[in-house]
Amino acid sequence: MAARGAGLYTVRLEHGHLGHAGQSHVNKHDTVFLKKFSLIIAFLGVLTVSLILFARYLNHLLPHEMTPQAKAQLDARIAPVGSVFAGKIGVAEQVASAEAMKAAAAANVAYGGTLDGKVIYDNLCTSCHTSGTGGAPKLDAGGIGARVAQQGLEELIKKATEGFTGTAGVMPARGGNPAITDEQMQKTVEWMVEQSK
Numbered sequence: 422m423a424a425r426g427a428g429l430y431t432v433r434l435e436h437g438h439l440g441h442a443g444q445s446h447v448n449k450h451d452t453v454f455l456k457k458f459s460l461i462i463a464f465l466g467v468l469t470v471s472l473i474l475f476a477r478y479l480n481h482l483l484p485h486e487m488t489p490q491a492k493a494q495l496d497a498r499i500a501p502v503g504s505v506f507a508g509k510i511g512v513a514e515q516v517a518s519a520e521a522m523k524a525a526a527a528a529n530v531a532y533g534g535t536l537d538g539k540v541i542y543d544n545l546c547t548s549c550h551t552s553g554t555g556g557a558p559k560l561d562a563g564g565i566g567a568r569v570a571q572q573g574l575e576e577l578i579k580k581a582t583e584g585f586t587g588t589a590g591v592m593p594a595r596g597g598n599p600a601i602t603d604e605q606m607q608k609t610v611e612w613m614v615e616q617s618k
């Protein structure tokens with residue numbers, strides 16, 4: 422073995438200086454040994470590569486836990502669909518709640534807060550004042566017209582807003598709808614007076 426080792430050393434040396442010295446130093450033993458040794462090395466090399474490939478193959482068969490990078494990429498890929506959808510729902514909810522709040526606020530003020538006396542009259546006051554039900558003064562010279570002539574507009578507005586019981590009947594405060602604002606009452610009575618000339 423030592424001799425062969427020395428022989429190998431020689432061969433390597435000789436190969437290192439090819440051209441200077443020929444193959445003459447390589448004896449027959451060395452040649453046989455070299456062939457076998459090379460075969461074994463080659464076999465081991467092939468075996469090594471095969472084992473590496475087999476290991477890789479096995480590794481691929483195993484279920485993999487996602488790397489943080491892969492997870493981030495996946496999240497990024499599905500995020501736009503998810504977040505845009507959620508965003509739209511959020512916006513829709515905000516708009517809906519804002520709308521609901523507006524509606525609730527308007528509901529607290531009668532008839533959407535309109536200052537159109539005719540609208541309020543047609544919705545509420547007409548039930549008594551158009552027909553004269555329960556002694557309500559009608560919208561004519563003898564009715565509201567006569568009252569404004571006697572008491573003046575301000576007094577009519579005040580009494581209609583506060584409500585009163587007169588000789589003719591009961592005028593409920595704000596026509597019976599407490600949600601009507603002072604300003605709305607004023608506009609409505611003004612409109613009624615305007616119709617009673």
Ligand code: HEC
Pocket residue numbers: 541542545546547548549550554555556557558568572576577578580581585586587588589590591592593595596597601606609610613
């Ligand atoms: C339930 C019936 C009824 C409704 C509804 C009603 N009124 Fe009257 N109103 C009366 C009666 C009855 C009188 C007269 C009371 C009296 O003088 O004895 C009257 C009187 C009035 C007068 C005269 C006040 C005065 O000083 O003489 C005004 C102004 C008036 N109402 C405005 C309104 C307005 C505005 C509305 C609607 C917001 C309304 N009324 C709704 C029954 C009603």
